[in-house]
Amino acid sequence: MIQNLQETAEYIRRKTNEYQPDFGIVLGTGLGALVHDIEVAFSLDYSDIPHFPVSTVESHSGKLIFGELGGRKVVVMQGRFHYYEGYTMEQVVFPIRVMKLLGVQKLFVSNAAGGMDPDFNTSDLMVITDHINLQPTNPLIGKNLDELGPRFPDMSEPYSEHMVQQALDVSIQHGLNVRTGVYASVPGPMLETKAEYHYIRTIGADAVGMSTVPEVIAAVHMGMPVFAVSVITDLCVPGKIKKVVLLDILEAAAKAEPNMTLLIKELIKRQD
Numbered sequence: 001m002i003q004n005l006q007e008t009a010e011y012i013r014r015k016t017n018e019y020q021p022d023f024g025i026v027l028g029t030g031l032g033a034l035v036h037d038i039e040v041a042f043s044l045d046y047s048d049i050p051h052f053p054v055s056t057v058e059s060h061s062g063k064l065i066f067g068e069l070g071g072r073k074v075v076v077m078q079g080r081f082h083y084y085e086g087y088t089m090e091q092v093v094f095p096i097r098v099m100k101l102l103g104v105q106k107l108f109v110s111n112a113a114g115g116m117d118p119d120f121n122t123s124d125l126m127v128i129t130d131h132i133n134l135q136p137t138n139p140l141i142g143k144n145l146d147e148l149g150p151r152f153p154d155m156s157e158p159y160s161e162h163m164v165q166q167a168l169d170v171s172i173q174h175g176l177n178v179r180t181g182v183y184a185s186v187p188g189p190m191l192e193t194k195a196e197y198h199y200i201r202t203i204g205a206d207a208v209g210m211s212t213v214p215e216v217i218a219a220v221h222m223g224m225p226v227f228a229v230s231v232i233t234d235l236c237v238p239g240k241i242k243k244v245v246l247l248d249i250l251e252a253a254a255k256a257e258p259n260m261t262l263l264i265k266e267l268i269k270r271q272d
């Protein structure tokens, strides 16, 4: 595994002229337009990168993009890997581990999620303050990769409280109506039944989605501070639950996209 990671990092360094990104960004379902704000220096197709999994979801385009956002050097995953696609958890987090080897210091993650807080509306942004892992497994199962991090990583602050505060400052300054809350990660790919939404709400989640937590666990394992934000694409509150199709999720995500892009861009500008 370590050797594969090193080979991939080496390939990327060669193809990008040793480009040195400081920040990594993972873009979720329907949230790929942030790349329009990037001054692109290099763009690599996942399918050309050795050991990289290839995305199977049509709404994810599968590119690793290097360039500047808000004057800072970033590497962006346009399209991520989900457990429900059939990848192992190690494959799901492989790009995050490669980012670390490339010198990335902080990780920024976005996703589309169902909102369970009764005050949420569709296209709201929810800054993630904590998570509940309801996936059947996680990327740290198995022999620990001591080169990457400890056997028993601490999870008392998986999302940097400092960056949460900075995001709230940004949202006040720019008049963004940003919420905060707990994200529950489920395997999917089916959406939840009403009883499951009720259960997930009861155990303490404000939003639910099918991603993010594996990547965050891998980042925390490697000591990388994380910021994550959900775009609320559907409401999972009794009385507001409707039949949802992917198009609705993409539409709600597209509506929130400019706010999410602004939030991440301004937040990245503020990092040391």
Ligand code: HPA
Pocket (backbone or CB within 6 Å): 112, 113, 114, 115, 186, 191, 192, 208, 209, 210, 233, 234, 236, 249
């Ligand atoms: N449930 C799970 N994942 C999701 C949802 C949802 O309601 N909306 C967007 N991703």
